[in-house]
Amino acid sequence: MSARCPIIHWTTLLGLVVSLFLAIAGSTIINMWFDRDIDARMERTCNRPLASGKVSPSEALRVGLVLSLLGVALAIFINTLYGLVVFTGLFIDVIIYTIWLKRRTAWSIVWGGISGGMPILAGRVLGMNQIDGVGILLTIAILFWIPTHILTFNMRNFNDYKSAGIPTFPSVYGFSITRLTIALSSIISALSIGIAGFWIGMQWGFLRVLGVLSAGLFVLAIMSIRKPSDMLNFGLFKYASLYMLTSMFLLSIYIR
Missing domain, CATH: 1.20.1440 (de novo design (two linked rop proteins))
Known part of the structure; x- marks a missing residue:
């Protein structure tokens, strides 16, 4: 198939x-x-x-x-x-x-990421009637996108989570390690989406757009490590959402 x-x-x-x-x-x-x-x-x-x-x-x-x-x-x-x-x-x-x-x-965020990836895997399963490599790649993309989305949110609301007694990466490992985790996760997520696009036979024009979007995510993640600020952190949080929405939209258009 x-x-x-x-x-x-x-x-x-x-x-x-x-x-x-x-x-x-x-x-x-x-x-x-x-x-x-x-x-x-x-x-x-x-x-x-x-x-x-x-x-x-x-x-x-x-x-x-x-x-x-x-x-x-x-x-x-x-x-x-x-x-x-x-x-x-x-x-x-x-x-x-x-x-x-x-x-x-x-580390509960890992399991949160897995559950977050299940809806897209479910949709793929319903379309293909099987669990295939593309579905797994898209699930991995969501799994590693979650840290970019959630950990930036954890840093922005650090005191809130601390007062509630919820262990987060910023409170347990510090902001520097958290930012590095975000950068690495962004790379893996972007690569997973790119490979999935290539796997389904996406034309180079679509792949270039995905590449530009991924580059933007990676640049913001690196900037947050080199020159951390609340504004940049919030910008990364917002861009991560836009990145995933746009990437999945492009994939859905091409698949259809």
Whole structure:
């Protein structure tokens, strides 16, 4: 089978959107239910419905569980392998990342990154009906993009996380090591996206655009090491989001 996805029906695409929406919404609510105590201690999150007491914990948990079950059930109904990937992402996010590791180790971000990569792997699986190399590469790209996105956020909100007692890379290893981690992660993420684009037979014009976007990410990451500043750190945080959105948009256009 070609590395490019076959055209799928709009009903299948709708099922993908709805099932992922339900599963992600459900897991997010469960995460907020579990983290409501630390959210209440952080200025950034203290006004969330659960942290502020606007929504009862039992009600939120019920809604989160129902949405999660509906999302996974719909995903399995659409395609068994697709459903298993969706369930795996939800399980890693809620059980391994949030409940088990988030309050124990700064390395929980790795598992958060894996769960973050599951939706794109799920979409690829639904299109190809198998787990292939391109899907794995895109998952790796998300996994290593997460540090660029989250660690810059951790540095920006350092005091918030410290007051809540959440171990982060900046608090455990310092800002210098964190910035180096961001730079290395950016390189791996960009390479993974570039290789995936080459694998599906992207034309050089598309690959050049990906290269320019990747170069921008890498330059900002290096600048944050050489001349660290809050403004540059926030700029890298914003650019990382734009980079991933644009890269995936280009890949989706070409694949289609």
